[in-house]
Amino acid sequence: xxxxxxxxxxxxxxxxxxxxxxxxxxxxxxxxxxxxxxxxxxxxxxxxxxxxxxxxxxxxxxxxxxxxxxxxxxxxxxxxxxxxxxxxxxxxxxxxxxxxxxxxxxxxxxxxxxxxxxxxxxxxxxxxxxxxxxxxxxxxxxxxxxxxxxxxxxxxxxxxxxxxxxxxxxxxxxxxxxxxxxxxxxxxxxxxxxxxxxxxxxxxxxxxxxxxxxxxxxxxxxxxxxxxxxxxxxxxxxxxxxxxxxxxxxxxxxxxxxxxxxxxxxxxxxxxxxxxxxxxxxxxxxxxxxxx
Ligand SMILES: Cc1ncc(COP(=O)(O)O)c(C=O)c1O
Numbered sequence: 001x002x003x004x005x006x007x008x009x010x011x012x013x014x015x016x017x018x019x020x021x022x023x024x025x026x027x028x029x030x031x032x033x034x035x036x037x038x039x040x041x042x043x044x045x046x047x048x049x050x051x052x053x054x055x056x057x058x059x060x061x062x063x064x065x066x067x068x069x070x071x072x073x074x075x076x077x078x079x080x081x082x083x084x085x086x087x088x089x090x091x092x093x094x095x096x097x098x099x100x101x102x103x104x105x106x107x108x109x110x111x112x113x114x115x116x117x118x119x120x121x122x123x124x125x126x127x128x129x130x131x132x133x134x135x136x137x138x139x140x141x142x143x144x145x146x147x148x149x150x151x152x153x154x155x156x157x158x159x160x161x162x163x164x165x166x167x168x169x170x171x172x173x174x175x176x177x178x179x180x181x182x183x184x185x186x187x188x189x190x191x192x193x194x195x196x197x198x199x200x201x202x203x204x205x206x207x208x209x210x211x212x213x214x215x216x217x218x219x220x221x222x223x224x225x226x227x228x229x230x231x232x233x234x235x236x237x238x239x240x241x242x243x244x245x246x247x248x249x250x251x252x253x254x255x256x257x258x259x260x261x262x263x264x265x266x267x268x269x270x271x272x273x274x275x276x277x278x279x280x281x282x283x284x285x286x287x288x289x290x291x292x
Pocket of ligand 1: 034155180181182183184185203204205206207208209242243244245
C-alpha cells in the first residue's frame with residue numbers, strides 16, 4: 001500500500017478519491033510532472049517546477065507549485081524511498097471540479113493536486129550496452145506539445161505502435177522531421193555533431209534534454225539544435241533518447257535498420273556516464289560511504 005498526496009493531505013492510496021466531475025477526468029484539463037529522485041534527493045526539481053509553472057500559466061490554472069518541494073520530500077519519506085537508488089515523484093494538477101462545460105468554470109474552483117512516489121528500476125548496464133530499438137510513428141499530437149498536459153492519448157497510441165512492432169521507443173515524425181519520443185526527447189549524432197530538435201511548440205522541453213545539452217557543452221561536444229530530417233538518420237553514427245525514466249538510452253536500430261554500425265556508440269556512452277556522475281554528485285552518500 002502506498003502513501004499518496006491529494007489536496008493537501010498524505011493518505012493511503014486506496015483512500016484517495018477524486019470527483020467524477022473533475023475536469024482532469026472529463027477533459028484532460030490539467031498538467032503533470034515527473035521528477036527523478038536519486039537516493040531520496042529530487043534532481044533538478046526547480047527546473048521541473050519552473051516547467052510546471054509555465055504549463056499552468058499557459059492553461060490559466062491558478063496554482064503555485066512552490067509547496068510541492070516539501071510534498072516531494074514527504075512522499076519520499078512516507079514511502080520509505082530515501083535509500084532507493086532511483087525513484088520518481090509524479091504530480092498532477094487539474095483545473096478542479098465543476099459541472100461539465102467546455103469553457104472554464106465561471107466561479108473560481110480549487111485545482112486538484114495529486115502526487116505519488118515510487119521506486120524506479122534502472123535497466124542493468126548489460127541490457128543498456130546491447131542498445132534499444134525504435135519505430136517511426138506519425139506525430140498526431142496537438143500543436144502545443146511543449147505543455148506537459150495529461151492528455152497523452154496520442155503518446156500512448158504511438159508507444160503502443162512501437163510495442164506492437166517489437167521495439168522500445170516511438171520516434172514521432174511530423175512533416176518528415178524526427179521530433180522526439182512518446183515519453184522522451186531524441187538526439188542523433190550526424191557528421192560529428194550532437195543534433196536535437198530545437199525547443200519549439202512541437203516538442204516537450206525535457207529537463208533531461210536540457211541537462212544532456214549542458215553535459216555536451218561542458219565536454220566540448222559539438223551541438224546543433226535543429227530539425228532532423230528522417231532521411232538524415234541513414235547517415236547518423238548514433239541516436240539516443242533522453243528523459244527522466246530514460247536517462248540516456250542508445251538506439252541502435254530504427255525501423256529495422258541499424259543506426260551507424262548498429263552498436264552503442266561512444267557519444268551515448270560518454271553522455272550516460274556523465275549523467276550518472278552528475279546525479280551521483282547530487283545524491284546523498286550511501287550508508288558507509290566515506291565523506292565526499
Ligand atoms: C513527449 C515527451 N518528451 C520528452 C520527455 C522527457 O522530459 P523529461 O526529460 O523532463 O523527463 C517526456 C517526459 O515525460 C515526454 O513525455
